[in-house]
Amino acid sequence: MTRRASREIRLGKSTIGGGRPPLIQTMITTPLTRPDEAFAEADRGLALGCRIVRTAVRSEAEIAGLTELAKRFGGDLIADIHFDHRLALAAIGCGIAGVRFNPGNIGGKDRVAQIVEAARTRPDLALRIGVNAGSLEKDILEKHGGPTAAALVESTRRWVEYLERDLKYLNFKLSVKSHAVPETVEACRALAAFTDAPFHVGITEAGGGIGGRIRSAAGIAILLHEGLVDTFRVSLTAPIEDEIVTGMHILKAYGLLDGGGEIVSCPTCGRTHGTLFAYHDKLEKFFDEHRWWLRPRLTVALMGCEVNGPGEAKEADLGIALGHGSALYFEKGSLVRKFDDQDAAFAHLLRRIGEIWQLSPVKGE
Ligand code: SF4
Incomplete structure (x- = not known):
């Protein structure tokens, strides 16, 4: 540029x-x-x-x-x-x-x-x-x-x-x-x-x-x-x-915004476990409600499988990768926690975003 x-x-x-x-x-x-x-x-x-x-x-x-x-x-x-x-x-x-x-x-x-x-x-x-x-x-x-x-x-x-x-x-x-x-x-x-x-x-x-x-x-x-x-x-x-x-x-x-949130999510494929589209829509709504562009820089990943997901999203600050009825929660490319319930993993993700952006308490697990 x-x-x-x-x-x-x-x-x-x-x-x-x-x-x-x-x-x-x-x-x-x-x-x-x-x-x-x-x-x-x-x-x-x-x-x-x-x-x-x-x-x-x-x-x-x-x-x-x-x-x-x-x-x-x-x-x-x-x-x-x-x-x-x-x-x-x-x-x-x-x-x-x-x-x-x-x-x-x-x-x-x-x-x-x-x-x-x-x-x-x-x-x-x-x-x-x-x-x-x-x-x-x-x-x-x-x-x-x-x-x-x-x-x-x-x-x-x-x-x-x-x-x-x-x-x-x-x-x-x-x-x-x-x-x-x-x-x-x-x-x-x-x-x-x-x-x-x-x-x-x-x-x-x-x-x-x-x-x-x-x-x-x-x-x-x-x-x-x-x-x-x-x-x-x-x-x-x-x-x-x-x-x-x-x-x-x-x-x-274009990389011209100081700070702001960003969603990285995979397009899904035959390896996808669960309803990534629905989690994406909820996360996007959450971002918009909290005016992501006015918040500190944060990249959040939603990946459809636990085999390729964390690797494909390694540049993200935090994210989840769906598994068979389960989900991995990771930060900066490293596994932090495994959830046996995908909704619980997603709720944890929102709670962590809320902590980082210092939002009033976000419904957690
Ligand atoms: S992260 Fe997994 S589910 Fe998503 S597109 Fe890549 S291989 Fe498919």
């Missing part, structure tokens, strides 16, 4: 880029006309470890709600603006950490310049230039015959040059998103060749369920591998909790 040398920018209390680990971002869905509920949703994200939260600002009527949310929220709040540059100008005065807008639909260079001038008055506020396939300029769409990767890059480059060269403004990050993984990856690679602005990445309109998670992970993992991620969002047709936890899974799989 490489890390792109993106430039550092300020986003409220966060610093982004400059080789720092990627940060997860999400977007709340509660309208700002219901500020108490919007705060509760944003605060749930913060409690899950996601400190950058975006919210849609649809009209002047929502500026009061944005101001209230910015005052109460302990993370970094980004206002998402479309079409009306005056909303961006008003939002910048609300104490938020960032403004995301799409220059393709904000009404031209003069209006973009007005947003940049307002942003200069707040050195801790970042702009995000968000270009996506659904809102490219007409001339670019005609030239490229559609929203191709090359079209995304040309549109973004146009605006990057305007901000960096003409307006001499650098405290912004970029996003180019498409529903297609290859196009998104190709566009990010091309952009990295001519700017050091930090990147916010994701696969837009990825869907929900397992398909959305896999599509997002496929794209984000490639970009992580190439060091092209400064912040990212797993955009799902699902509650913010699902976006954040999926993001944590991606960081964990």
Whole structure:
């Protein structure tokens, strides 16, 4: 894995880029006309470890709600603006950490310049230039015959040059998103060749369920591998909790999460003794209930047989391997105890995880 040398920018209390680990971002869905509920949703994200939260600002009527949310929220709040540059100008005065807008639909260079001038008055506020396939300029769409990767890059480059060269403004990050993984990856690679602005990445309109998670992970993992991620969002047709936890899974799989639990379990085969699928589901539920990504590093193994299991899971911190109506409990690859009852072995495993993570007492044997 490489890390792109993106430039550092300020986003409220966060610093982004400059080789720092990627940060997860999400977007709340509660309208700002219901500020108490919007705060509760944003605060749930913060409690899950996601400190950058975006919210849609649809009209002047929502500026009061944005101001209230910015005052109460302990993370970094980004206002998402479309079409009306005056909303961006008003939002910048609300104490938020960032403004995301799409220059393709904000009404031209003069209006973009007005947003940049307002942003200069707040050195801790970042702009995000968000270009996506659904809102490219007409001339670019005609030239490229559609929203191709090359079209995304040309549109973004146009605006990057305007901000960096003409307006001499650098405290912004970029996003180019498409529903297609290859196009998104190709566009990010091309952009990295001519700017050091930090990147916010994701696969837009990825869907929900397992398909959305896999599509997002496929794209984000490639970009992580190439060091092209400064912040990212797993955009799902699902509650913010699902976006954040999926993001944590991606960081964990990529070795970019400080600490956190991890399950190692075998795929099972003809040698499997007992119901490993059921133990896996229970362990995964236990992990999620206790927010595994916020806990100290711990690798837990579930193996289907006692012949190959302990050996195959020797890197795990602790685990069980099923036998004929029995189970071996091991820690750091060494056998600690043999159980004549598999449920008892599993209960012991949960109790040990609870001790290590210092959870309130977990039901034991
Ligand atoms: S650990 Fe045992 S049960 Fe699991 S896949 Fe390997 S051989 Fe099969």
